[in-house]
Amino acid sequence: MADTVKFDLVSPERLLRSEDVDMVVIPGSEGDFGVLPGHAPIISTIRPGVIEVHKGTATPERIFISGGICEVSADRCTVLADDAVEVASLDRAGVEKRLKDAEEDLVDAKTDLDQHKASTAVAVLREMMQVAR
Amino acid sequence: MATLKDLRKRIDSVKSTRKITSATKMVAASKLRRAQEWVEAARPFATNMARVMASVAAGMPRTDDMPKLLSGSGKDQTVLLVVVTSDRGLCGALNSNLVRAARRRINALLAEGKTVKILCVGKKGRDALRRDHNQRVVGQVDTSGLRNKITYADAQRIADQITEMFDKGEFDRAVIFFNTFRSVISQVPTEKQLIPVAIPEGGATKLEGDASYEAEPDEGEILMELLPRNLAVQVLNALLENNASFQGAQMSAMDSATRNAGDMIARLTLSYNRARQANITKELIEIISGAEAL
Numbered sequence: 001m002a003d004t005v006k007f008d009l010v011s012p013e014r015l016l017r018s019e020d021v022d023m024v025v026i027p028g029s030e031g032d033f034g035v036l037p038g039h040a041p042i043i044s045t046i047r048p049g050v051i052e053v054h055k056g057t058a059t060p061e062r063i064f065i066s067g068g069i070c071e072v073s074a075d076r077c078t079v080l081a082d083d084a085v086e087v088a089s090l091d092r093a094g095v096e097k098r099l100k101d102a103e104e105d106l107v108d109a110k111t112d113l114d115q116h117k118a119s120t121a122v123a124v125l126r127e128m129m130q131v132a133r
Numbered sequence: 134m135a136t137l138k139d140l141r142k143r144i145d146s147v148k149s150t151r152k153i154t155s156a157t158k159m160v161a162a163s164k165l166r167r168a169q170e171w172v173e174a175a176r177p178f179a180t181n182m183a184r185v186m187a188s189v190a191a192g193m194p195r196t197d198d199m200p201k202l203l204s205g206s207g208k209d210q211t212v213l214l215v216v217v218t219s220d221r222g223l224c225g226a227l228n229s230n231l232v233r234a235a236r237r238r239i240n241a242l243l244a245e246g247k248t249v250k251i252l253c254v255g256k257k258g259r260d261a262l263r264r265d266h267n268q269r270v271v272g273q274v275d276t277s278g279l280r281n282k283i284t285y286a287d288a289q290r291i292a293d294q295i296t297e298m299f300d301k302g303e304f305d306r307a308v309i310f311f312n313t314f315r316s317v318i319s320q321v322p323t324e325k326q327l328i329p330v331a332i333p334e335g336g337a338t339k340l341e342g343d344a345s346y347e348a349e350p351d352e353g354e355i356l357m358e359l360l361p362r363n364l365a366v367q368v369l370n371a372l373l374e375n376n377a378s379f380q381g382a383q384m385s386a387m388d389s390a391t392r393n394a395g396d397m398i399a400r401l402t403l404s405y406n407r408a409r410q411a412n413i414t415k416e417l418i419e420i421i422s423g424a425e426a427l
Contacts, residue, residue, distance in 0.1 A: 008177070008181065010177045010178040010181055011178065011285070012175060012178045012285035012288070012362075012365070012366055012369055013171070013174060013175055013178075013284065013285055013369075014174035014175070014177075014178075015174065015177040015178075018177075028349055029349070029350060030349050030350055040347060041345070041346045041347065042346060042347045042348070042349060043185060043188060043189055043346045043347070043348050043349070043355055044348070044349035044350075044355075045349070045350065045354065045355055045358050069185060069355065069358060069359060069362075071181075071184075071185045071188065071346075078181050078184075078185070080178060080181055080182055080185065080362070082285070082362070083285075113293070113297065
């Protein structure tokens with residue numbers, strides 16, 4: 001068995017990462033879980049949060065994703081993300097502004113669909129605020 | 134017989150037309166490269182998604198409470214056609230070919246006694262289909278804002294609109310029409326089924342032994358998350374392919390237009406010079422015969 005996991009992170013617009021890593025920590029909708037080589041096959045939805053990619057001894061790489069689906073088999077881990085951005089490149093002021101806009105949208109939302117969309121956006125941005133520095 | 138002045142005017146006007154067509158061609162060529170990159174970049178997501186979906190569906194018990202997007206509404210009476218075209222012309226027969234394919238399908242469906250609804254994405258298709266199927270056009274999506282970058286969010290907006298209509302029971306089956314980019318000189322009108330979703334057979338990941346995926350929270354919930362995304366990805370793919378096709382078609386159409394303009398300028402210049410020569414000769418003859426008469 002390989003001693004690394006083949007980690008693929010894809011968003012609808014592009015392939016973001018495709019590399020062999022030691023461990024990936026995924027914020028699953030029912031709790032975080034770490035994926036090491038030989039993990040039991042699982043398919044899980046992802047809540048907005050941070051994926052940690054551990055590779056060698058370097059500090060883990062942190063990538064914020066706004067939700068998606070993850071497929072894990074013994075030697076690979078594929079994350080289908082809606083939107084992904086590196087935590088290091090998050091800009092707190094920008095996120096704050098977007099959060100404010102989204103909260104206004106939530107207040108203005110008339111239909112159920114709009115309301116649902118706005119509340120999802122707010123949840124994602126709140127989570128983003130948590131991790132942005 | 135055209136006078137010299139008329140000819141000169143025509144040459145000038147063809148020259149300025151050539152300037153426009155060759156500039157458009159150059160713009161299309163540079164946009165084409167980017168458009169192709171986008172199509173390439175969006176591919177990994179689509180393939181991975183298809184695989185995950187096949188894996189989930191394989192582990193899913195076949196029951197009656199499958200998501201509607203997957204199983205369909207149980208009827209096949211009303212069909213929604215999503216017709217993706219470009220907003221602008223100057224791209225040869227690209228849009229008319231697509232509209233012709235869509236129209237053929239509409240007529241076939243109508244002959245079978247089905248109800249047809251049309252959702253137009255892009256201006257050109259709307260204009261063309263309005264002429265004879267105006268009462269069937271149920272909606273249109275303005276894509277003029279997406280000229281520079283087509284994003285997943287745009288595709289999602291269209292997908293949401295389709296899903297909303299489906300949830301209201303406004304149609305039973307949805308197909309999308311768009312041009313697939315084969316090469317600069319070949320774009321193929323393509324028809325693809327959106328709803329119910331076709332799960333690729335045997336596309337699931339092969340697991341060692343007879344292990345199967347554990348699903349968290351459960352297969353049904355994951356499918357509920359996956360299916361709308363899948364729809365958006367299909368729409369995104371159609372938009373991107375169509376965009377690449379448009380740039381390709383525009384580039385080759387403008388290339389031949391530029392060439393034609395060049396030919397025309399050559400022809401006009403020839404007859405201009407002939408007319409000029411004839412004038413000079415005529416004047417000479419007048420002078421000489423005038424001198425002889427003295």
